[in-house]
Amino acid sequence: MTTNQRGCLTLLGMVLFGIFICAGIPFILLPSSSIGVTLPVITVPGEPLHLFLPIIGEIETVNTVLGMLLADFFVLLFALLAWRASKGWTKEVPGRGQGAMEALVEGLWGITKQMAPNTPPVRNILFPLMATIFFFLLAANWGKLIPGVESVGLIHCAHEGFSGFPRDEIALQNTSGGYQLRVETPLNAGYAASHLAYEQCASFKDPVHYADFIVHELDPFRDARLTHVVEEGDTLASIAEAWNVEVEEIVAGGLPSGDKYEQYESYAEVEFSAAALLALNPNLQGMAEGAEDDHGGGHGEVVVTEETPLVAGQEVVLREELVGEDATTIENQIYVVTPFFRGAATDLNLTIGLSIISFIAIQAFGIGTLGLNYFQKFINVHALGTISKNPLGAIDFIAGLFEIVSEIGKLVSLSFRLFGAIFAGGLLYAVFLFLFGAVIPLVILGLELIVGGAQAAVFSVLTLIFCAQAMVSHVHDDEHGEAHH
Amino acid sequence: MELEIGLKAVGAGLAMIGAMGPGIGIGLMVQGAMQGIGRNPDAAGQIQTNMILGIVFAEAVAIYALVVALIILFVL
Numbered sequence: 001m002t003t004n005q006r007g008c009l010t011l012l013g014m015v016l017f018g019i020f021i022c023a024g025i026p027f028i029l030l031p032s033s034s035i036g037v038t039l040p041v042i043t044v045p046g047e048p049l050h051l052f053l054p055i056i057g058e059i060e061t062v063n064t065v066l067g068m069l070l071a072d073f074f075v076l077l078f079a080l081l082a083w084r085a086s087k088g089w090t091k092e093v094p095g096r097g098q099g100a101m102e103a104l105v106e107g108l109w110g111i112t113k114q115m116a117p118n119t120p121p122v123r124n125i126l127f128p129l130m131a132t133i134f135f136f137l138l139a140a141n142w143g144k145l146i147p148g149v150e151s152v153g154l155i156h157c158a159h160e161g162f163s164g165f166p167r168d169e170i171a172l173q174n175t176s177g178g179y180q181l182r183v184e185t186p187l188n189a190g191y192a193a194s195h196l197a198y199e200q201c202a203s204f205k206d207p208v209h210y211a212d213f214i215v216h217e218l219d220p221f222r223d224a225r226l227t228h229v230v231e232e233g234d235t236l237a238s239i240a241e242a243w244n245v246e247v248e249e250i251v252a253g254g255l256p257s258g259d260k261y262e263q264y265e266s267y268a269e270v271e272f273s274a275a276a277l278l279a280l281n282p283n284l285q286g287m288a289e290g291a292e293d294d295h296g297g298g299h300g301e302v303v304v305t306e307e308t309p310l311v312a313g314q315e316v317v318l319r320e321e322l323v324g325e326d327a328t329t330i331e332n333q334i335y336v337v338t339p340f341f342r343g344a345a346t347d348l349n350l351t352i353g354l355s356i357i358s359f360i361a362i363q364a365f366g367i368g369t370l371g372l373n374y375f376q377k378f379i380n381v382h383a384l385g386t387i388s389k390n391p392l393g394a395i396d397f398i399a400g401l402f403e404i405v406s407e408i409g410k411l412v413s414l415s416f417r418l419f420g421a422i423f424a425g426g427l428l429y430a431v432f433l434f435l436f437g438a439v440i441p442l443v444i445l446g447l448e449l450i451v452g453g454a455q456a457a458v459f460s461v462l463t464l465i466f467c468a469q470a471m472v473s474h475v476h477d478d479e480h481g482e483a484h485h
Numbered sequence: 486m487e488l489e490i491g492l493k494a495v496g497a498g499l500a501m502i503g504a505m506g507p508g509i510g511i512g513l514m515v516q517g518a519m520q521g522i523g524r525n526p527d528a529a530g531q532i533q534t535n536m537i538l539g540i541v542f543a544e545a546v547a548i549y550a551l552v553v554a555l556i557i558l559f560v561l
Contacts, residue, residue: 044559413545420548423555458541 025437027186036183037437038190040150040339040430041162044423046347047338049154063339064347067149071140071344078135108134111461116468121368126467129361133354134460137345141422141452144343145445150426153339155179157201163190164336181335187435193334201333345422345455348415355414358463359407366470374470378403410466414459421455496557503550510543 001009030036041047046064053059078101083089085097094102108131116122144150158164165181165188193201199217203210228239344350366374376382380400383393425448432441518536522529 042559044555413549416552417541417545417548420552421544424548424551454537454541458538461538 021439022436026435030437031186036186036188037434038165038183038188039163039434041336042427042430044348046342046349049338049340050156051154062347063153063342064344064350067144067341067346068140068344068350070143070149070341071136074139074143075135078139105131112464115461115464116471121365121471122468126361126365126464130460130464133358133463134456137354137418137456137459138453140344140350141456142449144346144422144426144452145448149341150339150343150430153337155181155335155337157198158193158334158336159198160193160195162334162336163192164334165190166333167335179335181337189434190336191334193336197334201335204333343422343426345418346426348419351415351419354418354459355411358414358459358466359411361463362407362410362466362470365467369471370473373473376400378407414462418455418459421451425451493558493561497554500550500554500557503553504547507543507547510546511540514539514543
């Protein structure tokens with residue numbers, strides 16, 4: 001086989017592989033085995049989780065807090081491994097593991113020595129701060145890439161504004177009550193859930209929630225079951241006109257429309273009220289009592305069509321209840337999955353918190369080294385003092401005022417750089433998984449490794465640089481002797 | 486409702502025009518790095534380190550634009 005022939009065969013193989021990955025898996029393979037990859041729930045704030053743990057009980061937390069605990073776990077694991085490798089910080093000749101960890105810390109110390117002088121505050125406070133931020137952010141950003149983080153989570157009813165999927169009725173029968181969500185078509189981003197959909201879903205699972213809903217939100221004209229007791233001379237048309245509903249709604253009993261439910265239309269219910277039954281047969285006194293709270297159930301149902309003569313005392317259902325244990329069908333329960341762990345740096349609370357810590361550290365180092373003269377960086381009274389000798393000092397004063405803006409800019413830029421890079425990376429990965437089922441998202445995973453490491457390094461090195469700059473006395477200190485004239 | 490979603494999408498798209506500047510800036514930075522390495526191949530390691538640092542700063546501005554687009558889409 002010549003080289004060209006081999007090359008052509010390889011090309012054919014690559015094209016077939018590409019077709020399989022990009023078209024075969026998302027459009028043919030996954031839907032036929034009724035697995036769907038969905039677009040994840042994208043929210044900027046972390047999502048709340050209600051967890052029932054075996055020993056601790058019920059806790060309510062946010063999934064980025066759990067992600068932060070995961071990052072903490074990795075940092076402590078690293079410290080534990082370093083402690084064991086160096087035999088309690090005592091081993092003089094390092095082995096391989098201890099050597100690697102020492103090289104890492106030496107590298108960080110080298111960067112610190114480049115930027116800041118080798119004084120006790122730097123050695124004891126600045127270097128630990130900078131190295132801790134680096135290790136913590138590295139653990140948080142790389143921990144986000146472990147399989148299972150940001151994908152495995154809790155199924156719960158979708159709140160308003162989220163898009164979710166209904167339960168799979170067929171799978172329900174196979175998995176004995178387990179929750180399997182139905183994703184029918186490829187590239188399906190879900191159904192938007194409204195507040196009513198959430199109430200319907202939650203009331204189905206939780207009678208306490210339904211009781212709360214009745215008290216606070218039940219609207220008798222929208223949510224409750226609407227029936228009408230037929231009187232003499234009523235026809236379907238007159239009832240429809242009186243209640244301002246369509247005749248078809250009475251005939252069909254208010255079931256949700258859609259081809260899935262056409263087979264159930266013949267079971268549309270019309271109920272006999274207890275009073276009507278008693279009027280027909282007084283011997284039914286005992287039974288009538290039990291029939292009071294029977295709706296949607298088995299007895300006394302008659303199909304109402306347009307030809308059915310209406311009997312006085314018969315109760316016609318105009319609309320089924322919208323919310324309640326019996327109101328929820330398979331279609332209107334919308335469920336969504338919230339991941340247990342989410343990358344810690346995808347939460348603005350963490351990034352802004354870390355940058356506030358850096359900000360306070362910068363000011364503390366400045367005041368600690370220079371005293372109150374540190375504020376001359378912003379309000380340059382020294383330049384104002386020498387304004388008679390050096391009129392251009394006014395420019396220094398104005399420049400000092402702009403330093404205040406720059407300080408706020410440091411706060412904002414540190415936090416949003418980290419947040420934007422990590423959040424956008426996670427989002428990109430999820431969207432790639434949604435579009436292609438396999439293989440191609442690995443490229444994004446590689447990019448995320450690089451970006452996560454770079455952002456951790458940049459945050460810590462920037463903190464170091466700003467603190468070192470704050471410790472350097474401002475220019476006019478050289479002319480200190482000339483200030484007292 | 487539809488108009489609102491459509492306008493949000495337009496806003497997010499316009500916000501991402503701001504990613505054009507950092508793209509040019511990173512290009513200029515890498516150009517300077519390439520020239521420096523060409524003149525002095527021994528300093529390639531140092532030049533590369535400083536280049537990466539500079540690229541991260543420039544990319545931060547693009548990320549500001551992305552954050553504004555995300556806020557327009559998902560928060561407002």
